[in-house]
Amino acid sequence: MTTSVLVTGYGGFLGRAICRDLLQHGYLVKGLARNRYPEIEKLGVVAVQGSAANLADCERAASGVDAVIHTAALAGVWGKRHDFEQANVVATENLLHVCRHQSIGAFVFTSSPSVTFDGTAQSNVDESVPYPSSWLCDYPRTKAIAEQKVLAENDSKIATCALRPHLIWGVGDPHLIPRVIARCRSGRLRCVGNGKNLIDTVHVDYAAAAHRLALERMLNRDSNAAGRPYFITDGQPVECWAWVTAILKTAKLLPPSKSISFPNAYRIGYALELLYRTFNIAAEPPMTRFVAAQLGVDHYFNISAAKQFLGYIPIANRDQRIAEL
16 A cells, blocks of 8 residues: 655745655655645645644645655744744644544654754754754744654654754755855855854755655654654765855856954844844844854754664765756
């Protein structure tokens, strides 16, 4: 009997890649999203239009499936706290409730390395690094709450795990690469610090494969793999500014020569956050503490657990994949 999987956020960059990967490996795939994505439906995804923040929509979408991959989320460094809590916490609670009551035995959650990030350097850290006592914005805070709920739900009836892919990139990326290019073209891109800080990335196809590998372990009730979070990366940390330069080259742009120290960028981000909150400005500030820290300090991760417990194999042809861009 063919296994059926519900993928939330199936129309997103990662969601699409997960759907393609699952279909190529013989799974039946249902997708839940607020909008319709005919190009993905043509591949064979059975689409359900709705929101994971709505329990009835979750019940309808999950009917008849064997597993859930929950990748839908509200990302970003700015916005209303309530919106992040609804999209990231309530939606996860709804899906876990549905899995429990519909006897769906496998749940894979797309988390983020930022759930452990407090603005200080993270150099080759593994999953033993604790959650911080405070976060720099609501996205990592709400994702951390959701991740903890997912892992706490793991038991003999439902196997759960959380994947933490970092800076997902690849052909068709609507987020990271366009954002860097747009900032460069508008003259708002600066090198924070000396640009030598090391960061991790993960190609979208490898992130998708990691989700399938995790799914298979959860479906098989692998007690060694279940109940854990996993950092997912290309396995090859790069210097931040060298990576930004490589991205800009794909758009035939030169990296800007202007730079700013990390302490100054952080202070400016803090001041702008106060200003925007004081005057209730909805637009995202041009700099925040979170963005300054992400650009200015190390954040790369040890993926030994993903290799050991999921059988994850990181990218081996990064230069070739960059050329595809």
